[in-house]
Amino acid sequence: MNVKILKFTTAISIALLLSACLRVEVATPDKPININMNVKIEHEIQIKADRQVEELLKENSDLFGEVNPK
Structure with missing residues (x-):
C-alpha cells in the first residue's frame, strides 16, 4: 500500500x-x-641598416627621398 501512495x-x-515550468x-x-x-x-x-647601406642611401637620396639615420 505504501508503494502505491x-x-x-x-x-x-x-x-x-x-x-510550473515557464515557456522560453x-x-x-x-x-x-x-x-x-x-x-x-597606426x-x-x-628599418635598421648597416653603415654601408646608409652611405649608399645618402649618395642616392634622390631615389628614396631624404634619409635620416638615428
Missing part, C-alpha cells in the same frame, strides 16, 4: 513541477543588428 505522490509531484522562446529580431565601429590603426615601420 509513493507512486501516486511522485506522479503528482512531477505533474506539478512540469506545469527565442525569436529573431525584426530589424538587423548594426554594429558601428571606429577603428584607428603603425610605424623602422
Whole structure:
C-alpha cells in the first residue's frame, strides 16, 4: 500500500513541477543588428641598416627621398 501512495505522490509531484515550468522562446529580431565601429590603426615601420647601406642611401637620396639615420 505504501508503494502505491509513493507512486501516486511522485506522479503528482512531477505533474506539478512540469506545469510550473515557464515557456522560453527565442525569436529573431525584426530589424538587423548594426554594429558601428571606429577603428584607428597606426603603425610605424623602422628599418635598421648597416653603415654601408646608409652611405649608399645618402649618395642616392634622390631615389628614396631624404634619409635620416638615428
